[in-house]
Amino acid sequence: MKTRLNAGHLVAVLAVAGLLVLPLYSALSGNIFVLTLFTRIVIMALAAASLNLIMGYGGMMSFGHAAYLGIGGYAVGILAQEGIGSGFIQFPxxxxxSALFALVIGALSLRTRGVYFIMITLAFAQMAYYVASGLARYGGDDGLTIYKRSDFSGLVNLSNRVQFYYLCLACLLLTVFLIWRIVNSRFGMVVRGLRSNEQRMQAIGFPAKRYQLVCFIIAGTLCGLAGALLANNTDFVSPAVMYWTRSGDLMVMVILGGMGTLFGPLVGAIVYLLLEELLSQITEYWALIMGPLLLLIVLFGRGGIMGVLGRLSRG
Incomplete structure (x- = not known):
């Protein structure tokens, strides 16, 4: 057990250390693209980490998690369109x-289980997608261009690539720390217990739906933060960010890295998005290669990348 934990810690330390020094490499090499790419990776890792909280630790397989990305992004875009550019208003x-939308979805979907839970979360996400598509004032299907990034009164300049990257990285690391505190608290142990045996936890007096709903809202709120950052990163938000395929991407990142592991979503996001970028440079039919490759990893890499590393360290 000790060796496995050390292997996991080593991967996490190397990943975080690499992310911390990435802007230095970008500046020395003059490669601006790598900083832009990893800014997106860090933001998507944050979204994947929020999904891992409910899926990996809580056992709630939400197929509509990308809706919060869009809601967070549209909150920033709509306020900017209406002349409210302060980040102190946009981000809250x-x-x-995102929290209110998660409350509504969670209150309804948590009444069901299994495939019904998956389908209800998917239905709500698709509903949000079609609502955003119908907002003609804010671009409709074409999306909404954000002409000025969130203003934090000089504390941080989001137009500066390095400052924005470190803001995204700080949000990711704080999110990982928050999730660590949650899953190791009494609340988190109850949530994990509900994943293992909900009937037994209810029998000993824990209100299952209440704990799951709070966890669901926390995850949705954190993903909304990722959406606000993503809108500032792309200077654009569109209904496509809410589409069910984006939720599938987040699920793949979590499963690829390792469900129920603290840094699994980060590792999964790095590997998945780097593979996507690399294969797209080779061929326009990159998805035909990516699909079977991910399938093999899932079939033969039980527990994701972090699980494979754990078995190798034990061996």
Whole structure:
């Protein structure tokens, strides 16, 4: 057990250390693209980490998690369109809107189990997608261009690539720390217990749906933060960010890295998005290669990358 934990810690330390020094490499090499790419990776890792909280630790297989990415992004875009450019207003509104949407989805979907839970979360996400597509004032299907990034009164300049990258990285690391505190708290142990045996936890007096709903809202709020960052990163938000395939991408990142592991979503996001970028440079039919490759990893890499590393270290 000790060796496995050390192997996991080593991978996490190397990943975080690499992310911390990445802007230095970008500056020395003059490669601006790598900083842009990893900014997106860090943001998607944050979204994947929020999904891992409910899917990996809570056993709630949400297929509509990308809806919060879009809600957080549209909160920033709509406020910017209406002349409210302060990040101190945009970001809290993005978090609040995502939390409220998660409350509604969770209150309804947690009444069901299994495939019904998956389908209800998917249905709500698709509903949000079609609502955003119908917002003609804010671009409709074409999306909404954000002409000015969130303003934090000089504390951080989001137009500066390095400052924005470190803001995204700080949000990711704080999110990972928050999830670590949650899953190791009494609340988190109850959530993990519900994943293992909900009936037994209810029999000993724990209100299952209440704990699961709070966990669901926390995950949605954190993903809304990723959506606000993503909108600032691309200077654009569109309904496509809410589509069910984006939720599938987040699930793949979590499963690839290792469900129920603290840094699994980060590792999964790095590997998945780097593979996507590499294969897309080779052929326009990169998805035909990516699909079977991911399938092989899932079939033969039980527990994801972190699980494979754990078995290798034990061997």
């Amino acid at each position: 509104m993005a978090l609040l809107a």
